[in-house]
Amino acid sequence: MxxxxxxxxxxxxxxxxxxxxxxxxxxxxxxxxxxxxxxxxQLPWLKQPINRHELQIMAACYYHYPIDRILQQFKYEQKLHHQPLLDQLLAQIKHPKVQAIVPMPISDTRLIERGYNQSLLLAQQLAKKLNVPIWQPIHRLEQHSQKGLNRFERIQGIEQQFVVLEKPKIRYRKVLIIDDVVTTGSSIYALHQALQLLGCQQIYACCIAAVTDKVSKPVNNLDTTA
Structure with a gap:
């Protein structure tokens, strides 16, 4: 046996x-x-900041197997049973003291397609752990294809997606942005800019995984469909 x-x-x-x-x-x-x-x-641990657009973003892991597959299933396939693991990964990061957590917003179209905002789900659990509120003062407009655009045009296009529809009754100076995956960091940069316009003075950011050039060895015999 x-x-x-x-x-x-x-x-x-x-x-x-x-x-x-x-x-x-x-x-x-x-x-x-x-x-x-x-x-x-054997997870592809990173647990250190990456630099994107002159911003430091804390990342728990590299975007490699099995984390990449788990995040894809969590985000696009409604495999919400992966959340306890993702919450535990996010908890491995040393988080700064903040007054509120800001989940990366998604457009209404994406929200209808998926049925949920994956970053909000992650932010809700972390907010409980840190005993701070969730703050969503920024709305994200429809996300259009960035194909064929140069770097400046891409950033400008993403910045235009983030808007303040109503002036929030409560404002926070120290906030933490939560995202699931960071590639170029353009979305976090755009959200960072929008939050600055609202008077936020200390804006931090973290994510589950970051896309980098690091090559990691996969863990053998893993089944991420559990």
């Missing part, structure tokens, strides 16, 4: 329940996490 099955059977006899790792499904989870020790250690 495999060791994991032996311990599982023993604990069941004692009336206790043991849960398998969400990725490999063959090892017991760590006490406070949804993964086993091996899978947790």
């Amino acid at each position: 495999p060791m994991f099955d032996y311990f599982k059977a023993t604990l069941q006899q004692l009336g206790q329940k043991i849960l398998p790792c969400r990725l490999c499904e063959s090892s017991p989870r760590l006490k406070h996490y949804v993964l086993c020790k091996s899978c947790w250690q």
Whole structure:
């Protein structure tokens, strides 16, 4: 009998329940996490800031396997069971003391297509952990294709997507932007600019994963469909 099955059977006899790792499904989870020790250690950890448009953005992981696949499923395939793991990844970042959390907004069209804003879901859990409110003073207009545009035109086009529809009754000076994935950082830069117009003086940003040139080794035998 495999060791994991032996311990599982023993604990069941004692009336206790043991849960398998969400990725490999063959090892017991760590006490406070949804993964086993091996899978947790082999994630493509980054846990340091990246620079985009002269802004520092804290990232928990590199955008590599299995995090890339997990985020794709969470964002586009309604696989919301991945959220506990993503919440735990976000919690590994040392967050600054802020007055509110600002999730990356999405357009109404994207919201209807997906049924939810993935960044808002992540922000809600972190807000509970940090005991601060969610603040959404910025609305995002329809997102158009950026194909064929140069870097300046892309940034300008994205900046025009973020607008303040109504002057918020409450304003915060120290805020934290939450996004799921950062590539060029143009969206965070545009949101940063809009928040500055509202009087925010200290604006931080963090994400689950960042797209970089780093090449990481995949974890063997992982099933991200759990």
